Amino acid sequence: MPQLLEAFRIALDMIVSGDPVVFSIAFRTLMISVTATVIAALIFIPVGCLIHFNRFRGKRFLVSIIQTLFSVPTVLVGMLVFLLISRAGPLGSLGMLFSPGAIVLGEVLLIAPILTGLTISALSGMGRDVADTALSLGAGQLQMVLKVLSESRYMVLTAVLMGFGRAVSEIGVAIIIGGNISGYTRTLTTAIALGVGKGETSASIALGIILLALAMIVSVTVNTLQHSEK
Amino acid sequence: MTKYIFTGLLLIAVLSAACGGQSEPSAEPAMEQTTEIAEDAGNESVPPRASVSRLRVATTTSLYDTGLWSYLEPMFEEEYGVELDVLYAGTGKALEWGRRGDVDVITVHSRSREEQFVEEGYGLERVTFAYNYFLIVGSPDDPAGLEGMTPEDAFTTLMQNGEAIFVSRGDDSGTHGKEKAIWAIAGYDYEDVRTSGDWYVEGGSGMGPTLVMADEMRAYTLSDMGTYITYRSDLDLEPVVDQGDILLNVYSVLEVTSSRNPEMAANLREFLTSETVQDLIGNYGVVEYGIQLFTPCAGEGIQGI
Numbered sequence: 001m002p003q004l005l006e007a008f009r010i011a012l013d014m015i016v017s018g019d020p021v022v023f024s025i026a027f028r029t030l031m032i033s034v035t036a037t038v039i040a041a042l043i044f045i046p047v048g049c050l051i052h053f054n055r056f057r058g059k060r061f062l063v064s065i066i067q068t069l070f071s072v073p074t075v076l077v078g079m080l081v082f083l084l085i086s087r088a089g090p091l092g093s094l095g096m097l098f099s100p101g102a103i104v105l106g107e108v109l110l111i112a113p114i115l116t117g118l119t120i121s122a123l124s125g126m127g128r129d130v131a132d133t134a135l136s137l138g139a140g141q142l143q144m145v146l147k148v149l150s151e152s153r154y155m156v157l158t159a160v161l162m163g164f165g166r167a168v169s170e171i172g173v174a175i176i177i178g179g180n181i182s183g184y185t186r187t188l189t190t191a192i193a194l195g196v197g198k199g200e201t202s203a204s205i206a207l208g209i210i211l212l213a214l215a216m217i218v219s220v221t222v223n224t225l226q227h228s229e230k
Numbered sequence: 231m232t233k234y235i236f237t238g239l240l241l242i243a244v245l246s247a248a249c250g251g252q253s254e255p256s257a258e259p260a261m262e263q264t265t266e267i268a269e270d271a272g273n274e275s276v277p278p279r280a281s282v283s284r285l286r287v288a289t290t291t292s293l294y295d296t297g298l299w300s301y302l303e304p305m306f307e308e309e310y311g312v313e314l315d316v317l318y319a320g321t322g323k324a325l326e327w328g329r330r331g332d333v334d335v336i337t338v339h340s341r342s343r344e345e346q347f348v349e350e351g352y353g354l355e356r357v358t359f360a361y362n363y364f365l366i367v368g369s370p371d372d373p374a375g376l377e378g379m380t381p382e383d384a385f386t387t388l389m390q391n392g393e394a395i396f397v398s399r400g401d402d403s404g405t406h407g408k409e410k411a412i413w414a415i416a417g418y419d420y421e422d423v424r425t426s427g428d429w430y431v432e433g434g435s436g437m438g439p440t441l442v443m444a445d446e447m448r449a450y451t452l453s454d455m456g457t458y459i460t461y462r463s464d465l466d467l468e469p470v471v472d473q474g475d476i477l478l479n480v481y482s483v484l485e486v487t488s489s490r491n492p493e494m495a496a497n498l499r500e501f502l503t504s505e506t507v508q509d510l511i512g513n514y515g516v517v518e519y520g521i522q523l524f525t526p527c528a529g530e531g532i533q534g535i
Contacts, residue, residue, distance in 0.1 A: 087331035179317040197439040199464050
C-alpha cells in the first residue's frame, strides 16, 4: 500500500513538473494509438457495414472468425508483422521495422477485428425497421446505410473506444516491431515493461497511471463531442 | 453521424499534436528517478527526421541494463550526426536480427556464436572491446554451501543437492550460453539438467529481471558482473562463486555485412575501440558503484572462452 501511494506521488510529480521524457513517451503513445485507431476506424467500420448489409454464403462463419480474432494474442500479431516487414521479409525493402509507423501498422491489424466485429454487432442491434423506414422514404442504399449507422452511433463509438483501448494498452506489437528504442519507439507499455524488469516498481506504476489518464482524456473528449452534437 | 466520430478523433490527434509541440523538451536534465526508467532526455529534443540517418545497434541486455549504452549513445550521435537506435535483446536474438539484416551493428558476448556468425558471412569481423567476469550469486545464507567453490563444482553441488533453486536465463542469451558451457565442463548433459527437477527454473527474461526473480525466490543465478553491480543495492544477493577461468566474459562488436550504412557501422566500431571511449568504458560506473564494471581491452588480443 505505501508503494502504491508513493507511485501516485511520483506520477503526480511527473505530470506536474512536466517531465520531458515522460511527456514525450506519453505523447508518442497517444499519437501512435490514436493514429492506429483512426486508420482502423476509417477502413473497418465501412468493412463492417459491407458485411452487415450484404447477404452471402458463409457470412455467419466469417463473423465467427472475426469474433474469434478479438482474442488474437498481441505478441502473435507482433511476430507476424515482424516477419512481414523485416528486411528478410516480403515487405523488407520498405525498411519499416523498428519505427513508429511499424507499430501503427501492427496495431491497425490488431484492432481490425474489434472494429469490424463490433460495428456488425452495433448494426445488428438496430433491427430491420430503421433500414426499411429509410428505404420506404426514398433513401438510396448509401443513405440508408448512413442512417442506420447514425442510429447506432453510440455502439459504433464504443467499438472505436474499445479499439483504442486495446491499441494503447498492448505491448506485444510495440516491443517486437517497435523495439523499445529510447526516444523513438518507446511507448508507455514498453517503458513499463523495462521498468518492471529493472525493479523500478513505483515509477512503473506511475507510468501506468499516466496511461489510464490518457485513456480517460480520450474517452471523455469523444463522449463530450458526441453529446455536444445534439 | 460517423463523420462526427472521425472528426472527433482527428481533432484529438491535432490537439495532442499541438500540446506535444509545446511540451517539446529543451534537453534539460530531467528528474533522476524517471530518467532511470525511461530514457536519457538528450536524444528526446530532436524529433526523428527523414534527413537524419539512423544507425541500429543490437546489444546484449547486460550492456543495456548497466546503462552503458545510454551513456555512450549521445556522444556517438553528437560526434557523427546520426540517430543511434539501441535495441536490446539476448545474444541469440541480436544475432538473428543481424542475419535478417534488421540491424547494422551488434555488441554481444558469446565467442563461438560470434565466430560462426562471421564464418557464415553475416558479420565482417569480431572485434573485442571490453571484458569482465561472470559470478554465481545467491542469497547471503548460501543454502547449498557454494562459497569458494569452482564454478563447475558449484554446479555439480546444485545438481546433487536438488533443493536449492537455480534460476537460469533460459533465453538463448550469451549468459545462458556460458551457463551451458559450465554444465558441460561439470560433466552434465544440459538436457538432463533442464529436466532434472523443480529446483532448476528457466526464467526466460533478461539479466535484470532474472536477478530480481532469483532475489524473490531466494535462489542462485549466474550473472555478468556489470548487471549484478548495477542492481545490487535493490537485491539481497551476494556473490558466492567469482573465481575460475570459465567465468571470463568478453564483449565484442560486429559490423553486419548487409548493413545499409556500412560506413557509419564502421564508425561505431572505431568509436567503441577508440582510446577516449575505451577510457570512458573503463571508468563507467566507478564513481557510482565504487567498482569497475567493464575492463576495456580493444586491441589487446583477449579473445575469451
